[in-house]
Each structure stands twice: as structure tokens, then as C-alpha cells.
Amino acid sequence: MQEVYLGIDVGSVSTNIVAINRSGEVLYSKYIRTNGQPLDSVKNGLKELNSEIGNEIVVKGIGTTGSGRQLIGVMVGADVVKNEITAHATATIHEVPNVKTIFEIGGQDSKIIIIEDQMVVDFAMNTVCAAGTGSFLDHQSERLGIPIEEFGDMALTAQRDVRIAGRCTVFAESDMIAKQQFGFSKAEIIKGLSEALVRNYINNLGRGKKIEPPFVFQGGVAANKGIRSAFEKEINNEVIIPKHFNIMGAIGAALLAMDHMIETGEQTKFRGFQAADFEFVPSTFNCEDCSNGCEVIKVELNKEVVAMWGDRCSKWTNSL
């Protein structure tokens, strides 16, 4: 039996589950599309984990991160519930100890994290603008009729440079159409788009920050070679892509859980793999006690209320 720590990163696009051992090596990892159903995707992930290596492991701790961290934390009985910025930084420092700057681009948000002496000293996170995230590429790949998987390689074949306005997806789109009319090839347009995304990212998130090498680039978009080369061109430096670039959040959550368990010496609160069979019922109701009329979210486990949130006055949140 091997002792492991689990990490779950529940994002808006993907849900990742990892199991690591005491030295932080990844023994198992699973990438699942969230499809707007974080509860189900985690349940499925746990079931698969259990059937694949469930007999060989003992879970000593579990951490959750990502936008669904609270809900999933309640469901699995997490020992640590952490924000994704800290989780990402933790995992990156573990893999690239001397890292100074982390670029993280996911489907719906992007982050920059500045590290000094293995400590987060600054960060920025972008969530309301799509022009610096994976969804921008997703959308354009659809427009051009080229699968997103081929996007990066295609960009590398471009012969000429073409500049696409990247401040906003709306402008990018009309500029892209204009440049197509001028006769630029798809590959060139894609290269231009990749550069626009990187420019937008650096302008938005890097503004006023001390950006120094070594650079690490992670998140789902790091799979795209075109973006990587656009980054290297923009910052005139090598960009490291860690081995587990798209599951760094989950690894970070697992590492944080391990740290926490070792430090406190507590027993894990993990509900076990049968958590996947528990009946978790989230429901909402409108609290009419004041004019705010908040939509309160209530989560029940086997008919017992285990979590509530969403109320502006914290009346329900604090009632547990």
C-alpha cells in the first residue's frame, strides 16, 4: 500500500484529479471536461481513480482548488481548500525551484505570478476579458475551421508576419477578416493571433510588474506551440513548460494538503471513495428576509445540510 495525497482542481472548463506520493511525484492524473457539472465530473474522476489504483493506495490527505473548490471541498471532505493562485505557485516551485515568473493561461482566466526566493510576491488575474485566454483561441479556431489541436503547429509554418489587433476579441475578429482579404494565409493569421494574445496578456497582466527569467508557462494553452513561441519572441527569453503543465493546480492542491497534514499531524477528513456514491443535493432558495433577496445555495449530504453560501449578510453561511 502506498500513501498518497490527492489534489482536485475544479475549473470552469476542466476538472483535474491527481494523486502524488510523499516525494511529490505524480502517480495518477485524470483530466475531465467539467461541462458545467463539477459534482458529476469529480464523482466520475474519483470512481475511475478508485477502480484503477484504489486497492494500492491509502489517502493521507486531500486538497481542492479552482473556482469550484468550496463545493467540492465539502463533497470530498477536503483537508485544505486553497485558491488557485497559491496552488499554481506551489506546484511550479516544486517542479522549477528557481522560477521567477509564472504565466498561466487557462480556458476562462489567465494569471501571472511573480516569485522571489520561492515566495509569491505579486500576482494578477484576469477573468472578465476573453482576449487573453484559451476561449479566444477556441473561438477563432472555430471561425477558421481548424481544430484547436493543430493551431500551434500551423502557426509555426507561417512565412510572413502579420499584426492582428488583440486588445479585444471583437476587434481581433474584424482585423482578422480584413487581413484575410489582403491575402495572408491561415497559418500567418494564426501566428498573428497568437502574438496578439500574448501581447494582450503581457499588457494586461504584466503591467507594472517585474518580469524576470526563468519563465514558466502552464495551463491548458501551454500545449499550443504557437503561443509558446510568441511568448519567447515577446519576452526575448526561453520559456519553460513543465511536464504536467495542464494539471499544475491539482498538483499544487495535493502538495498543500501534504504540507498541512505533515505539519499538523491530523487525520484526513477525506470521506473516502464512496463519496462518489453519496447523494449530494445542491439546491437554491431566495431569502426574502430583506430587500437583497439573495439566492442562497444549500448543499445537503444524505439529507443533512453541510454547506450554505450566497447570502450577502452571512446569516445562512454562519448558521452552520
Added chain:
Amino acid sequence: MKVSFPYMGTTVIYKKLLEQLGHDVIMPPIPSQKTINLGVKYSPEFACFPLKVIMGSYMEAIEKGAEVIITSGGHGPCRAGFYEQVHSRILKQEGHNVEFIVFNSMFRDFKNFYKNLMRIKADNSWIKVAKSLMLVYDMMKKLDVLEKEVQVIRAYEIKKGETTRIWENIQRIFDQANNKKQIREAFEKGKELLSKVRKHDVKPQNRLRVGIVGEIYVVMEPSINMKMEELLGSLGVEVERSQYLSQWVDYNVLPDFMNYTHEKEVLKKGEKYLPIEIGGHAKQTLGQIVDFSKRGFDGVVHLMPFGCLPELVSQSIIPRITEDLGIPVLTLSIDEQTGVANNLTRVEAFLDLIRGKHSKKIS
């Protein structure tokens, strides 16, 4: 007169002053989702968030019967100076008959100030006015003392939400007080209630202190800034704001030759980074960050209304202060969007950052 005013911070004070002078006070409701919806609907899209929320609360106050609205003006190149014009025109367009009394600095246009003062004074004697002012000033000072205590205790409370409930109760007790003696009693009662909050024992070296700076309305009004003070408190952090009512009054009312307020020093401290007045609270924001840093705070949360030009300018200067003084600053834009999840992520990560700085490790 049936008067009302913008809702901001400890409103029991404005209410008390107007009541003392015999006016019929229509309390605007605490800004809620309904207020924001109303404000956003009837305001120009590119106006800043405070203008919209205040628009909404005026409409709610008028619905409750307000006929006169008393507000303060603005100075310097900030849109706040046009608020009253924009608000009154829109309200007129929407068919509301309401009059505005705008108090600008008395040192700029004394005639107008005097005229306004006479309206508020109504039939009261000057002695009565002076007495009421002194009484309300006393109340303001005492409430600010208690609020500062609340902002420290909240970080260590064992039962979540207890301190906030007591603070609301204290404001209600002050609301009942009508003379000097009753205010003193309310103060003593407040102290006593706060001393009874059961607290976690946290070693002094593990305590974290965070300052809140930025544009006055989003800093002072918790209902629209995601209850930032309560949020930080519930995450175990002591909080201090850059603005308190009594400080604001001291700074804005005292004539120059006797204005030795802390705000004056604060402004001087920020002068290195922004030598001129650019409107809003930009200069204060920068000065306050320097001030918090010199006073040994662990970090600063900078709140700005989305699209607020003065605060955008200060945001772009902040990295230099951080570099010079090493104090981490988190800037958050405040607007009508209710998805607090990503701001919560930022705040949590920020606290991890300052905790890490405090204990030299990622937490």
C-alpha cells in the same frame, strides 16, 4: 423639510444631525441589489459605480417621500463634482420633483455655503445649531473609536459574525441617544458589549494588519464593496480604513491655519509619488499606502470604482511604492457584477502572499 442623503457608512450620524434641527428624515435604505439595479438602469453607462448606486438610493428615498436631498459637492477634476447635476437632471426627467442642497467647501464659495446653511438651520437658533453640531461631532468621534475596535476584534472572534451583529446593535443604541449623557452611556455600553466577544488567542507576531484605501464611497460603504472589512476580518486579518467620518469632517471643515489633521500628513507622504491634486482620492490613496507601510501594516487593499480615473492613475503609480517600501497592494475594481468568486480568489491569494511574507513561506 422631508430630507434625505446619500447612504454611506455610519448613516445614523447624518440622521441625528438633521433630526436635531427638527427636520423630517427619510432614511435611504441600505444599498441592495434593488438599489443597484435602479441606479444602473437610470444612470449613464459610463458613469462610475458610486454615481449609479447613489442614483438608486435617491430613487428609493424619493419613493419613501423625500423632498430634499442634502449632499456634498466635489472639487478637483473628478466627476463627483458633477454628481448633483447629473442626478437632479435624471430625476427631473423621470418625473421626480426633488430639490438638492449641495455643500461645497465653505472656503471656496462662502455665500452659497451660507445660503445652504440657512436652509438647514430653518427656525433654530444659532446656539441650537452649534449645540447640535457639537453633539453629532461627539457621536461621530465615539462611533469611530468603537468601529476601529470592531475592525480588530472581528479578526479573532470565535463565533463567526458575532462582532458584526454587535456593531449593528451599537449603531442602533447610538440612534436612540439624544444628548451628551446618553451618548456617553451608549459609548460605555458599546465598549462593554465588545469586550464580551470571545476571541481566539493569537500571538502578536502572528497578527496581520491590512489597510483599505481608495475612493471614499467604495471604501466607506460595505454593502457595495463585497463587505471587504468583514471579509478580511473573517479571514483573520485586522483592518483599518483610510477614511472615517470624523477624520473626513476634521480635514474638510477646519480652516487651513488650524488644520493639523492626520490627512494633511498623509497627503504630504504621498507627494513624492503624485505632487499635484488630480481629483477624487488619488493623492490620499497614495499617501495612505505610504502611511500604512510606515506604520508597519502587512498589506493594503486598494478599492476603486470601475472606470474611476483618479484611482486608475494611482493604480499605475502603486508598483513604485511597492518597490520602494515593500508593501504589497491588491487593487480591486468595484462594479455592479455580483460574481464575487474571482475577487474572493484574489483576496485569499493576497492574504497567502502577505502571510508568506510574514512567515517566509508559502502557506
